[in-house]
Amino acid sequence: VKAVAQKEFPQIFPKPGWVExxxxxxxxxxxxxxxxxxxxxxxxxxxxxxxxxxxxRETTLLWDxxxxxPIHNAIVWQDRRTAKECDRLRAAGKAPLIRRKTGLVLDAYxxxxxxxxxxxxVKGARAKARAGKLAFGTMDSWLxxxxxxxxxxVTDASNASxxxx
Numbered sequence: 001v002k003a004v005a006q007k008e009f010p011q012i013f014p015k016p017g018w019v020e021x022x023x024x025x026x027x028x029x030x031x032x033x034x035x036x037x038x039x040x041x042x043x044x045x046x047x048x049x050x051x052x053x054x055x056x057r058e059t060t061l062l063w064d065x066x067x068x069x070p071i072h073n074a075i076v077w078q079d080r081r082t083a084k085e086c087d088r089l090r091a092a093g094k095a096p097l098i099r100r101k102t103g104l105v106l107d108a109y110x111x112x113x114x115x116x117x118x119x120x121x122v123k124g125a126r127a128k129a130r131a132g133k134l135a136f137g138t139m140d141s142w143l144x145x146x147x148x149x150x151x152x153x154v155t156d157a158s159n160a161s162x163x164x165x
Contacts, residue, residue, distance in 0.1 A: 002043065005036035012073060017080040020073035023061055026139060027146055055139040057162040060114040062125065063142060065135050068150050072122045074139060075114045082113035089113075102164050110164035111138065138163070 009029045012020040034051075038044065058077035063070045075081070086106050089095065095106040104110055115136055119126045128134045135145065138159045144152055 003037045003040035005033040005040060007033050007036075011076070015081070017083075019076040019079045021059065021076055023063070023070040023074050023139075023142060026074070027143070030143060053140045053143055055143075055159070057138055057159045058110055059139050060111040060118075060136070060163075061139060061142050062115065062118050062122075062129075062134050062136050063145070064128065065133050065150070068146060070142070071125055071128070071134065072118055075118070077109055079114065080108050082108040082117050085113045085116065098164065103161070104164050106164075110162060111136070112164035115165075 007029050009021065009025045012022065014020060038048070056077050059074050061070055061074040062072065086108050089098070090106055098104065098106045108114070119129055125134065135141075135153055137145070137153065138155060140159055141153060141155045144154055
């Protein structure tokens with residue numbers, strides 16, 4: 001490691017139990033810290049062959065495939081807005097199926113119920129999803145999407161395994 005840079009970004013608390021991040025603030029923060037680390041190391045971008053991305057795996061984002069713009073703030077892993085939906089699914093006997101298929105307990109911590117909330121509550125989201133115009137990912141997916149100019153929609157197994165999909 002030649003250099004390290006850090007920068008905080010704000011958390012958003014729209015309601016009790018809700019936690020969000022503005023994805024564009026994360027993007028700008030990542031660019032600023034990368035530039036700061038490169039400068040500290042006395043390097044330039046041409047000296048870099050690869051980068052690594054780490055993130056809070058359960059933080060969930062939906063974005064427009066054409067523009068790359070998020071349709072809503074990222075819903076953070078601590079967010080509990082979908083706890084009642086998880087209770088409803090549990091009461092309907094779905095917890096064992098979800099555990100068997102995903103290896104995860106049924107909980108608002110994971111992405112699946114957050115995606116459902118976004119599709120239900122963000123105007124036009126469901127129609128865009130049906131038309132194939134939305135992308136979902138954890139924050140690593142969106143950062144890679146942005147870094148590649150929208151040509152690459154990927155994640156790794158450790159992030160994918162935390163989505164409850």
